[in-house]
Amino acid sequence: MTGPNPDCKPTGSKSRVTRVKIVTMGSRVKWAVLAACVVLICAAAFGIKELVAPTPDTGAKAAINAFAAAWGRQDAAATASLTTAPGQAGESFTQTFQAMNAREVDVEVRKPVEYSDGTASFSLQTTWKFDADHSFTSTTSGGARHLSTGWKVTWDPAVIYPGLPAGGNLREIRTDATPAPTVTSRSGKTFMYLQPVNEIVLDPTQTRNLNSSAAALANALAPIAPLITTSVINQKLAQTPGQAITAVTLRNSDMAVLRRDPASVPGVTVRRAGMLVMADRRLSSPLEAGLTNYWQAIRDATAGWQVQMVGPGLAPQRLDGEQGPPGPAVSTSVDQGVQLSLGDAAVEVGQPATIMALDAKSGAILGVAQNDYAADRGNNLDAAYPVGTTLDPVLAAVDKSARANQETTDQILDRLGLGVQFTIPGASAPTKGSGVATIDLQSAASRMSMTNMAALGVAMARSASGAMSSVAPYVINGVPTKVAGGSLGNLDAGLTTPIWAAMRSTAKSGDASDLTSAPGLRALVGTNGPEGPGWFVGVQGGKVIVIYTEGPKSGTAALQVAQKYFRIN
Template identity: 30%
Template sequence: MIDYVRTSTVRHSPTGPRRKATAGIAVLAMTLSACGLFGPDQPDTVSQEFVDALNADDVQAAAALTTDPAAASAAITALYDGLGNKDGTFARTDVQESGDDAGTFTMEVTWPFAEGQEWKYSTSGNAAKQGDDWKITWDPAVLAPGLTEDTTVRYTPTTGRPPKVLSSSGAPILTEQVVTLVNLDQGADTAAVAALLAPLAPTITPASLQKDVADAQGKPVTAISLRAEDLAPIEAQLTALPGVTLVPQARLLSTDKALASPTLSGLADLWQQGQDASAGWAVQLVSADGSAESIAGEDGPVAPDITTTLDLPMQTAAERALADMPQQAAIVALRPSTGAVLAVAQNAPADALGPIALTGLYPPGSTFKTVTTSAALQAGSATIDTVLPCPGTENIEGRQIPNDDQFDLGQVPLHTAFARSCNTTMGRLAVGLPADALQNAALQFGLGVDYVTPGLTTVTGNVPIADSSAARVESAIGQGQVTASPFGMALVAASIARGSTPAPMIVTGQPGTADRTAPPVPAEVTADLRTMMRETVTGGTATALQDIPGLLGKTGTAESGNGPAHGWFVGIKDDLAFAVFVATGDSSAPAVQAAGRFLR
């Protein structure tokens, strides 16, 4: 019989070291008859010696006790190899005599694999006297049920139906698909291969392939991996070329190959975790022709599909808004009411640097004035209507601060200074604040908070305590030691829109967990910020977007320290908050233009 069960006993991996449990094996043999093979004058009978040799992993000793040592040795070795370990325990449980020269015995076998995976079965064998010696009559089935001279057994992990990664509308984003590796040997015609592949990958040339082949030093080299739709038109030509081998392989891929969000990596990791958790196992009886039949095992739990918060039309719009920009650029869009991540996009120059939309840290420039103004309003330093100076440049506590092109507004209300982005006004306000005021105000909007979010790796930013007046002036305008990621500034915009910081979420129902909690911003302060952000669009630095109904925003330009300044725009429209970042854009204009393409 064959019995397989799950058990909670902790066991080693198939290839790991493990001490066998041998106590109590074959006690029943001592009660058998007092003659022949199983008599008391032979306490170490051939059947017990066979069991003992198997438990000691002594292949040669066990094989030598059989009528066909060569075949037995090969079968026992194949058993160990096929099951991936030597951890099976064998117990002789019954012995029967068949006259003076023959007998039968049974064994109970337990074979552990990974944790919770254990194969239990019973086998029987025969023994006979050959001259003065007793031998196990060789039959592979004594080792495992159904085993013959022409079969082997094999342990294999199994997985169930691959889950899908879905958009918020239920459309597939990532699915397991078959790709084909185009592998080249030393003798491959690289010119012919390049001619076929160059339309799909322009960087592939005869010279590049020849170098790859040479560097491989005789080993096959993969020139490219192709999706089914890309392979089909050229498959016959590739197959006909000498030195070219096509190798199919299952991979998790985006359903639309144009989709290139940096969120896909984290979602793929989450998918793999689900696949790993769904793992089952099987022991297969493998025939000489390679066909296999499962004789033991258990399926794992079904891995559920992963429903994300990503909005595919919005994701596509964000990618298109950035596609033709020569600088690194990124857009992150969130739903303030829930924290749902709606879109995360970056262009090819940004991709070359990694997931900058989620983890890249840059000075946020004047978009940080949302935080500075919040801190000033909460401290009572000013109201939205307080008239303040906005000179073209000012020396504030030894730090000379200019406005962009040194524009001078004279005396204006705070809301105007915000909308027109007066550096001098903000610097002067910040000087009078406590050293930790800007840091605390930033934390209230999620900036500087670390989140553990299933399927999403993010860094929001860093706003250190400003111990000196000069440091507070720098921080007030998003320079100095202040840094933020595009994700972090999108979270700031979402916090202003919502009135509190939402927990970010990319998998539906699985919001992130913050490493700290800041007190909420007073409702009247976030209301004032929204008013000022609306004025930024209608009469401030973002009037290029004033045709978009209801849009709120804040522009930003930040000195990069080496080259043109970075450009920013953060915006709010209904239940949408977003940030646009353009590296070395030299002003906020490219970011504003990208925001317009995204929204329109």
């Protein structure tokens, strides 16, 4: 019989079982067992692997790595579940992840060591990445224990940051340079400044009797804000059903006048914040929104950041951060005296009215005011409204000039400021009512914004003084207005002379002839029919006055507002 192949290699082309006869004292050969042994030996020699899944790593290092990976994903529940105290850890990690609000977190495990007594130690380097400009890195150490459920990281708040107290967390906050910029007027005096305010918020989900809370809140506010009635509060609630509303925002001095703390009303909370407000409390203006937007852009550009450690009974502790320099003051063309008189004029009528004053030479905006009716309607400087008959003398002169000089009508309208769109930093604010001017020489369907009409008034005033060119209105000194849809430019006397004559006639013997206390007035007056709107564009005393009103007899209303303005100036 042939003996076994000593290399366990196949000896022929056909598969066969090599049987080996082994003789021991007094025993017989057990062929089946020997054959199986030989096959297994040869299989091992050919490198065949056992098809059994590898045993997962259940050691300390694997648990610590899983803990770090869950942290890096900012998964508070998963991170906490890998600790010895998931409840406490979950609270701290949840608060930290939310308060840090990091774009990305890198957690690197360093020096993991497992000991024979069922414990382990490790350190972590954690980098919180907020944006391209800044990040925060810390190094912490921790331990782990082998429990019946496997390896767990021993919970200690210090694993998040050294010295973090129980119930504490890290947070990243924005910081603003001090002092905050102010908004100054034409004279250099403070026009607007940052002031602590109190937002009085009513949340309908936090009171059992909403009607009772609304009435109680109105009663509490009555000494300082009598216009915030129960009806007004209910109207605000109806506009956003089920959502909290801000009934009013009060300064600290206002709060001292109240007989009752609004926060004592069920469902009411007082949120303390900072707001850019008028230095003179008698003033209000549609310019506030645009100026606040510009001021806020400066604050954003100079803002800093800070990572803090906070906890029960612990003053916030700065861990890292940077702060930019204070921003410059916002210098405007607003005249506070003019602004006050505009406000008094706007409330002369019981229908929507907005009034704007500009320097007749430069186009600088001296002030803008409107009454509550106009504010509620959302009327603004950028929206395009029907002009009706107001521009009839202008459009007739444009048509004649275009034929005489072989220029396009659009070019002439643009140079007058009527065919373009203005974006005025500090005055223009994004609104759903914004629109582009449209002009039709053959009908009364033309639409203009108040800034278009203002540019026209300034162009006419400048032409009368010999400056034969148009300029864009502006409100922030040194910050140009963006002009789109065409170009301003030089004006021709053949165009401006008949318009100026028409404005003189309107003031002397036309619709504006009843206005008093306005020597040298030149004006355009018109409506878009009995239901308005109504317009007034006047040049007087080195100023251009633009008035826009809505509602029945709005042309008369515009003249009433103009008369009140001239009477008090």
